[in-house]
Amino acid sequence: MKPKLIVILGQTATGKSDLAVEIARKYNGEVISADSRQVYKGLDIGSGKITKKEMKGIKHHMLDIISPNSKTLYSVGKFQKDVNKIIEDILNRNKVPILAGGTAFYIQSIVDGISIPEVKENEVLRQKLGKLSLEKLFAKLEKLDPERASQIDSKNKVRLIRALEIVDAIGKVPKQKTNQQYDVLQIGLKWPKEVLQKRIYQRILSRLKPKLKSKHDMIDEVHNLHFKNKVSWKRLESFGLEYRYISQYLKKELSKEEMIEKLNTEIWHFAKRQNTWFKKDERIKWFDLSESYKRKVDGEVRGFLK
Numbered sequence: 001m002k003p004k005l006i007v008i009l010g011q012t013a014t015g016k017s018d019l020a021v022e023i024a025r026k027y028n029g030e031v032i033s034a035d036s037r038q039v040y041k042g043l044d045i046g047s048g049k050i051t052k053k054e055m056k057g058i059k060h061h062m063l064d065i066i067s068p069n070s071k072t073l074y075s076v077g078k079f080q081k082d083v084n085k086i087i088e089d090i091l092n093r094n095k096v097p098i099l100a101g102g103t104a105f106y107i108q109s110i111v112d113g114i115s116i117p118e119v120k121e122n123e124v125l126r127q128k129l130g131k132l133s134l135e136k137l138f139a140k141l142e143k144l145d146p147e148r149a150s151q152i153d154s155k156n157k158v159r160l161i162r163a164l165e166i167v168d169a170i171g172k173v174p175k176q177k178t179n180q181q182y183d184v185l186q187i188g189l190k191w192p193k194e195v196l197q198k199r200i201y202q203r204i205l206s207r208l209k210p211k212l213k214s215k216h217d218m219i220d221e222v223h224n225l226h227f228k229n230k231v232s233w234k235r236l237e238s239f240g241l242e243y244r245y246i247s248q249y250l251k252k253e254l255s256k257e258e259m260i261e262k263l264n265t266e267i268w269h270f271a272k273r274q275n276t277w278f279k280k281d282e283r284i285k286w287f288d289l290s291e292s293y294k295r296k297v298d299g300e301v302r303g304f305l306k
Contacts (some may be wrong), residue, residue: 010189020100034101113179126214
């Protein structure tokens, strides 16, 4: 029998972290973050990183493991290697591994054991692609690898160039299933469209208001990352969404109202891309959060772990 792995996934702002903690507390588990930005130190408020208080004593993995100033962006291949080691360790201690997050490709790399080849950086190609506009880069990726284009951040130049670099080296970004190591229960969380839109907007506003104790909000976070930690504007913008548009606000390229409007629009577009990706996987068991769902989720988990 394959070792068991629970996955909590869904669109942004659906409450995945809270549910993962609840399951971990009840079933002797530990949580592994599947978020491409939460691996970076200092990307806390903008990435929605769980706080120590919210962890409720549950051990969490894959948070704050790399500097945002590192020379290269953290990759799905590195994530896969790191997480497989963590899962092995959790299982060896007779605990339940719970992978929770919304970075779809990261999750699929673990669930399906996708083969991730090592593709070295091609500086000549990067310089050539770097001269192209976002629109041209995205159109090029759509033509060469439409599946990868369907879930990438179309305004993230670094990610687009990396995807095209991989396409150039091996033909396409690989997604073939090769070595499914785990018996997986995938729990998907979803809100009705109108509710999720409202939750996204309210979350943006709440993150722009300093907490009473810290007096530190999302704008302060990005400001400190750049001016205190010396993270370049280019690198901050490569992290996407909150970090991109708050950087533009701090550079006075956007007003605060424009920044909030951009964030609301682009986070919603991101949520739709997440939904498009996840809907392709018929193995996911979906739970509507507007209904009484926790007892149903608990029943699924209990049955799975028997």
